[in-house]
Amino acid sequence: MRSAGWVPVALLSVGIVSACQSTGLAPTGDRVVGAVGCTVVFPGPEHIDTTGVVRWEYKQNENDPELTVVLYYVASPNPEILPEYKDRVVFNMSDWSLGLKMQLADQGLYRLRREEEEKSGKWIKLEVIEPLSKPELFRNSSLAGSTIEMVCNVTVGRVDSYQWKKDHKPLPRSDHYQLSWNNSVLLILNAIQADSGCYSCKVTNEVSENETSLELTISADGNLYSE
Numbered sequence: 109m110r111s112a113g114w115v116p117v118a119l120l121s122v123g124i125v126s127a128c129q130s131t132g133l134a135p136t137g138d139r140v141v142g143a144v145g146c147t148v149v150f151p152g153p154e155h156i157d158t159t160g161v162v163r164w165e166y167k168q169n170e171n172d173p174e175l176t177v178v179l180y181y182v183a184s185p186n187p188e189i190l191p192e193y194k195d196r197v198v199f200n201m202s203d204w205s206l207g208l209k210m211q212l213a214d215q216g217l218y219r220l221r222r223e224e225e226e227k228s229g230k231w232i233k234l235e236v237i238e239p240l241s242k243p244e245l246f247r248n249s250s251l252a253g254s255t256i257e258m259v260c261n262v263t264v265g266r267v268d269s270y271q272w273k274k275d276h277k278p279l280p281r282s283d284h285y286q287l288s289w290n291n292s293v294l295l296i297l298n299a300i301q302a303d304s305g306c307y308s309c310k311v312t313n314e315v316s317e318n319e320t321s322l323e324l325t326i327s328a329d330g331n332l333y334s335e
């Protein structure tokens with residue numbers, strides 16, 4: 109239970125705490141995906157040495173030169189940490205794990221390196237993704253008989269999928285509804301009174317989901333009923 113001792117709360121900024129895992133995210137295999145502002149914990153090795161030098165290295169892309177984020181002379185009182193990481197990196201001197209509070213620019217490859225190359229760790233790929241902001245829902249009409257276009261717009265973060273519901277149920281499959289732009293746009297063709305209701309749009313990506321809804325009230329066309 110390597111991550112049990114972590115107290116990421118102290119590292120997290122308020123605001124997105126809810127989206128972060130309380131123990132800090134750990135890689136499975138050689139890839140990890142995390143949210144901006146959350147903490148990832150790269151585990152230390154199986155066995156630690158009692159002498160020597162150990163580094164945590166970073167490179168943005170495969171062919172880039174590597175940067176030493178943490179340099180630790182084993183048994184010295186403190187690790188050396190690259191200035192731009194100082195306030196958001198925690199190197200654990202007893203198990204050599206590295207905790208990192210993520211920013212978008214932290215994407216890339218990380219590994220633990222020791223003096224003896226064959227004892228170094230594998231490169232682990234970190235992807236950092238922005239949690240999605242609450243979508244905004246727009247409609248261009250609410251008139252019976254018209255084509256109503258509803259747009260689900262997210263200003264922060266890249267959306268992987270959009271899901272629409274009407275009155276908390278998935279939209280019925282029918283020609284009456286048309287989805288486009290990767291499902292971010294919903295068209296209601298030839299709207300009728302029964303199209304009135306609560307429409308919601310749920311957006312998801314690998315690190316978050318968010319949702320918003322809009323009450324649509326179809327008003328009769330023509331001037332007879334002016335309401």
Ligand SMILES: *[C@@H]1O[C@H](CO)[C@@H](O)[C@H](O)[C@H]1NC(C)=O
Nearest residue numbers: 110113114115200201202203
């Ligand atoms: C460092 O790692 C050890 C062993 O996994 C753990 O017991 C300890 O709580 C960790 N220290 C911190 C500051 O997280």
Ligand SMILES: *[C@@H]1O[C@H](CO)[C@@H](O)[C@H](O)[C@H]1NC(C)=O
Nearest residue numbers: 127240241242316317318319
């Ligand atoms: C949705 O986004 C808003 C900011 O636009 C954020 O405050 C809120 O926490 C998000 N909700 C979820 C469930 O992530």
Ligand SMILES: *[C@@H]1O[C@H](CO)[C@@H](O)[C@H](O)[C@H]1NC(C)=O
Nearest residue numbers: 248249250254255256257295
């Ligand atoms: C709303 O947008 C749709 C799709 O662009 C369009 O066909 C329709 O005429 C628009 N409705 C109004 C009232 O502007």
Ligand SMILES: *[C@@H]1O[C@H](CO)[C@@H](O)[C@H](O)[C@H]1NC(C)=O
Nearest residue numbers: 244246259260261262263264
């Ligand atoms: C959606 O948001 C983008 C900016 O994030 C803006 O340019 C665009 O006009 C918005 N779309 C609608 C329908 O408001």
Ligand SMILES: *[C@@H]1O[C@H](CO)[C@@H](O)[C@H](O)[C@H]1NC(C)=O
Nearest residue numbers: 266267268288289290291292
């Ligand atoms: C739809 O999603 C794909 C994959 O995420 C993206 O490359 C493309 O630009 C999106 N298209 C639109 C119209 O948003």
